[in-house]
Amino acid sequence: MQLTFEINNQSHTVEVPEDMPLLWVIRDVLRLKGTKFGCGQAMCGACTVQVDGDAIRSCSYAAKFAQGKKVTTIEALANEEKLHPVQQAWLDERVPQCGYCQPGFIMATKSLLEKIPNPSEDEINDNITNICRCGTYHRMRKAIHRAVELQQKSKL
Amino acid sequence: MKTSYFVMLLFLSVAVVSLTAWDKPEKDDLPTTGDPTKSRAALGAMLKVLKHQRCMNCHPTDDRPRQGDDAHAHLFNVQRGTDNKGLAAMRCVACHQTENNKQSNVPGAPHWQLAPKSMGWMGLSDEQIAANLIDKSKNGNRSLDQLMEHMTRDPLVQWAWQPGEGRTVPPVSQKDFHEAVRTWIENGAVIK
Ligand code: FES
Ligand code: FES
Numbered sequence: 001m002q003l004t005f006e007i008n009n010q011s012h013t014v015e016v017p018e019d020m021p022l023l024w025v026i027r028d029v030l031r032l033k034g035t036k037f038g039c040g041q042a043m044c045g046a047c048t049v050q051v052d053g054d055a056i057r058s059c060s061y062a063a064k065f066a067q068g069k070k071v072t073t074i075e076a077l078a079n080e081e082k083l084h085p086v087q088q089a090w091l092d093e094r095v096p097q098c099g100y101c102q103p104g105f106i107m108a109t110k111s112l113l114e115k116i117p118n119p120s121e122d123e124i125n126d127n128i129t130n131i132c133r134c135g136t137y138h139r140m141r142k143a144i145h146r147a148v149e150l151q152q153k154s155k156l
Numbered sequence: 157m158k159t160s161y162f163v164m165l166l167f168l169s170v171a172v173v174s175l176t177a178w179d180k181p182e183k184d185d186l187p188t189t190g191d192p193t194k195s196r197a198a199l200g201a202m203l204k205v206l207k208h209q210r211c212m213n214c215h216p217t218d219d220r221p222r223q224g225d226d227a228h229a230h231l232f233n234v235q236r237g238t239d240n241k242g243l244a245a246m247r248c249v250a251c252h253q254t255e256n257n258k259q260s261n262v263p264g265a266p267h268w269q270l271a272p273k274s275m276g277w278m279g280l281s282d283e284q285i286a287a288n289l290i291d292k293s294k295n296g297n298r299s300l301d302q303l304m305e306h307m308t309r310d311p312l313v314q315w316a317w318q319p320g321e322g323r324t325v326p327p328v329s330q331k332d333f334h335e336a337v338r339t340w341i342e343n344g345a346v347i348k
Contacts, residue, residue, distance in 0.1 A: 019258050041260045042251035043231070057251050060260035065253050108245060115244035127245035129232040 005066045007032075008076035018064040022056075023047045025063050026073060034074035034103050038131070045130030048104040048111075049073045055111035074103040077110065085154060086110050089147035090140075097134035105130050109144055118148050190343030198340035199347075202307075203282050205333050208326040210316040214269075217276030225324055240270045256320035263323070265315035272296065286347035300341050308334040 001018040004011065007030065014029050021040075026032050026049065035058060038046030042060035049058045050072040051065075077084035083091065086109050096102045105128065112119060112127045119127070124144055132140070205211060213222040219236035220229045235243055242248045251260075252268040274294040277285045288294045289303060298306060307313055317330040328336065340346075 021259050042257075042262045048250075054247050055245050055250055060251050060257050060262045061253060062255075062257060062259075112245035123244075126233055126235060127243050129234075129246060 001064060003063050003067055005069050005071060007071045008073060016063050018062065020063045021059050022049070022051075022061040022063055022066050022071070023058040025066070026058060026071070032073055032075050035107075036100055036103055038101065038104070043131070044101070044104070045108060046101050046104040048107040048130065050107060050111055053111070053114065055108050072107075074107055077106070084110065085150035086113065086143075086147045089143040089150055092146055093139050093143040095136050095139040095143050097132075097136050101130060101132045101134075101136075105132065105140055109140075109147065112144075113147060113151060117151065119144070192344050192346050195340050195343035195346040196348075198336040198338075198343070199282075199286055201328050201332060201336035202340055203285065204328050205316070205326040205336075206277060206285060208316070208324075210319055210323065210326055211313075212277060215271045215275055215277045217273065217278045217280070219273075221270055222278075236270050236273070240272055241268075256318070261320055261322065263315070263320050266311045268312065283348040286345075290345050290347070300345060304337055304341055307337045 001016065002013060003016055003018075003025070004013040006012070007026070012030065014025060016025055016029060023035060023037060026035050027037070035049055036046040037059060038044035040059045042057040045057060047057055047059040048055050050056065051061070052069050077087055084106075086106050090096070090102065090106060108128050108130055112124070116123055116127070121141075124141060128140075128144070206215075209222070209225045209227055213224075213227060216222060221234055221236070222228060223230050232246070234246060234248075237243045237247075242250070248268050248270075251262050253264040254266045254268070255264045256262070257264060275288070275296065277288070280288070290300065292298065295303060296306075314330065317325050319325060326333070
């Protein structure tokens, strides 16, 4: 099929099988390698991107559903001068170990903070359900709170 | 005297209003004709479907969808949310689209969501489930026609017979279920 959609604020048209996972379109067709493949079964969240603002597990999202939609991947978060507050918080709290799962967690957290700008512990537990094999959960929790602080400061 | 006249008038008008309501049953009121035995047998067939895990897993009385034939709580702490479509950043649509996913085998159908809590069936008796089906305050304000439409046409309901590889289907065929719904309603929609 001819898939036309917006990715990271740029419109793209690509020729892909309609049932190809969006993750393959992002990584193998558009060569954006920040989004990772973990389980391929919508279980780990390594492949999380945003589609029209919602966190989506792109390994389990057929390309055809992205038609006309707005996709955001980890590559769009920082610009030349500045990291996104969630990325900055991740750096401040030195979250990653191997780093493989982190883009997915960062995208899920971005999505959470856009919907709940100051989440409680329960809201973090309920909404961030990705898996980190290195077990960096404790530092991630701290980084989520740090990202809230950074976002609040940047609004002052 | 004036007061008692007024009370009497009030009483009469209430009586007239209720009489009017009684005299003119709504089109959707339960049919009084038909064969209750047939309706009862049809309900039995329907319940085999409604109580199968493909249906029951998304009709919980709490806030957690279930998975599998053992009805375990949905992995990843998945929850109902305010609109029955998941929490703020854990929406159903994060993993479930409008059809079964051919790569990941994650199930999908149009408007994938939990049934509203008022339509929860888990832990209810057969009679309670049947009573809730026809109770407009619990069934999404559906008339019997709309209930029939929902059970025989809604693609999310029909998904139960095309649930994707490795998932069991209800023990009554889709066609026989539709027939049972029709027979149940046309013969009075008995609840026991
Ligand atoms: S790779 Fe998509 S959820 Fe694991
Ligand atoms: S940092 Fe290694 S899997 Fe998460």
